[in-house]
Amino acid sequence: MATRQGNTIRFEQVCAVESSCSLGGKKESEGPCAGQFDLLNKDNYFGQKTWEQAESRMQQLVLQRAVQQAEGPPEVLFAGDLINQCISSAYAHSESGFPFCGLYGACSTMGEGLLMGAIALESGGAQRAAVVTSSHFCTAERQYRSPLHYGSQRAPTAQWTATAAGAVVLSKRGAGPRLVRGRIGQIVDFGITDMTNMGAAMAPAAYETLTGFFTDTGATPEEYDAIVTGDLGKEGSAILEELFDRDGVNLKTRHHDCGLWIYDLQKQDVHAGGSGCGCSASLFCAIVLPKLRSGEWKRVLFLPTGALMNTLSLQQGLSIPAIAHLSEWVGGEEKA
Amino acid sequence: MATRQGNTIRFEQVCAVESSCSLGGKKESEGPCAGQFDLLNKDNYFGQKTWEQAESRMQQLVLQRAVQQAEGPPEVLFAGDLINQCISSAYAHSESGFPFCGLYGACSTMGEGLLMGAIALESGGAQRAAVVTSSHFCTAERQYRSPLHYGSQRAPTAQWTATAAGAVVLSKRGAGPRLVRGRIGQIVDFGITDMTNMGAAMAPAAYETLTGFFTDTGATPEEYDAIVTGDLGKEGSAILEELFDRDGVNLKTRHHDCGLWIYDLQKQDVHAGGSGCGCSASLFCAIVLPKLRSGEWKRVLFLPTGALMNTLSLQQGLSIPAIAHLSEWVGGEEKA
Helix, strand or coil, X not given: CCEEECCEEECCCCCEEEEEEEEECHHHHCCCCHHHCCEECCCCCXXXXXXXXXXXXXXXXXXXXXXXXXXXXXXXXXXXXCCHHHHHHHHHCCCCCCCEEEECCHHXXXXXXXXXXXXXXXXXXXXXXXXXXXXXXXXXXXXXHCCHHHCCCCCCCCCEECCEEEEEEEECCCCCCEEEEEECCCCECCCCCCCCCHHHHHHHHHHHHHHHHHHHHCCCHHHCCEEEECCCHHHHHHHHHHHXXXXXXXXXXXXXXXXXXXXXXXXXXXXXXXXXXXXXXHHHHHHHHHHHHHCCCCEEEEECEEECCCHHHHHCCCCCCEEECEEEEECCCCCC | CCEEECCEEECCCCCEEEEEEEEECHHHHCCCCHXXXXXXXXXXXXXXXXXXXXXXXXXXXXXXXXXXHXXXXXXXXXXXXXXXXXXXXXXXXXXXXXXXXXXXXHHHHHHHHHHHHHHHHHHCCCCEEEEEEEECHHHHHHHHHCCHHHCCCCCCCCCEECCEEEEEEEECCCCCCEEEEEECCCCECCCCCCCCCHHHHHHHHHXXXXXXXXXXXXXXXHHCCEEEECCCXXXXXXXXXXXXXXXXXXXXXXXXXXXXXXXXXXXXXXXXXXXXXXXXXXXXXXXXXXXXXXXXXXXXXXXXXXXXXXXXXXHCCCCCCEEECEEEEECCCCCC
């Protein structure tokens, strides 16, 4: 049975990655992580008629591949995405037959799902749990911002929603990387109202979750080979590192951000970096897990961040609430 | 540790309702359940400037009341709603400080949250978990259908989104009604494309979850004092009962539907009944839990249903996927 240190949960059962799959679209296949994705497709329609159906197809592709490589089917599936009423997830899995839990955590969804999966395994309610999430530049852009053919100007702090997806199968057996501790985030609202600067809204949530984790556990950044945030991008990453600097803690030397990994910021004209549920989900599968499997990294913190506003709440003058869900991972051979 | 029978989870730890709170708005305070709500408010703005903020306020009100009556604060909060990106939940709890998990299950959200709460308790990751959800006629109407001042005609099969909220605090201690078994639903899509007939889209999901539960466990409808669906309304309830009739199973005599409880269909001009996350959530707290506490009911199945489309997916010609999450409840003194 799991135990708690403050708001941090320590899992006692094995929660190991049995299989995973990452997928990227056109722009992602032209970026610096192209060689790491399991699947790449330069057709952003993924053979479908609409972008929304393409995003559902992306979730199917990564989940099917991950499940094929697992030792059995998941007994519960956690899924979510950015699109209104999470339709990318619902339509993707309407014929899967898997018990389905819909999540909404914006770009933190993979972090939330991994924790829900670990909790489900620890409870005995499932022996195997899957987590999948996605984002698609075209579905997000027209929903959150403006029709794509407007070709509206992008702010320098704006991030580029990744066309990407990731799926993980967690199991109580197996020698893969293990989730050993986790911290479900609290919602933090620092009063940011600029929807073209999500990084600034999300950085305080990452700070809150990370400092809470360090306080609860007595752990320090030095114990980790990498501390990987979701998609703070250039702006948010600088803010997070500065917040730690003020506390006299050097986060910079081991801090990575999926939003900075996924694109070449200059060459690919993506301004402050990548974002979207699929950004951190795909790179967790494409970069973090392989480094844990190979032993290059032995201990990692992974904390995707999410901005929890919608277009209406910003039109109504409200600021952007944000959240970050943290999971601690060790390589298959490492001590928990 | 929980055990499984097929896709049904049997909880071994106590998962008891420590406290709960239900809230209704103006129309709900004029309906047949008015006397059962813990809180009623005839001002559908709940003192706020926008309907969306009113819905957030409703979540705050029920959660605060439930937490005040619990023996301690929740260690995790599960919340969700119908509004794009679940903003009613995010803005409601941005200052609560509770570890927050956002869910999206449309009108099934309370069912999903209760199961997540039970799983969290069983895992040891939390000793106390809260679940809260809401819906608001005005926020839903303008998002899903048309601006309210259009006064557009409503189809006879249409349901009325309830302005209501419910919150439950689950605990490993206490003598309140207990959640003993649960079944996370699968997504079911029977090809219904009529967005004014959600009941027809959701009835097959309720049927799928219920028949799966009966098959897994060997239980029969006769063992229950009540089988309470979320908000199938008049149309969906008739379909569900007919599906069981065809199997030679009489569900009618013990089947209740929150969408039929909440309004007087004739006098209140609500056509096929109530709907919305808040409908089943508030009546679970206002009717089901009190009857379990008093001993009038000893054993109950509660299964809210959700329709997982959005307006865009219907415009794109897709049908409506649906889901139903089931929990089995016994009175505080009953054997699990």
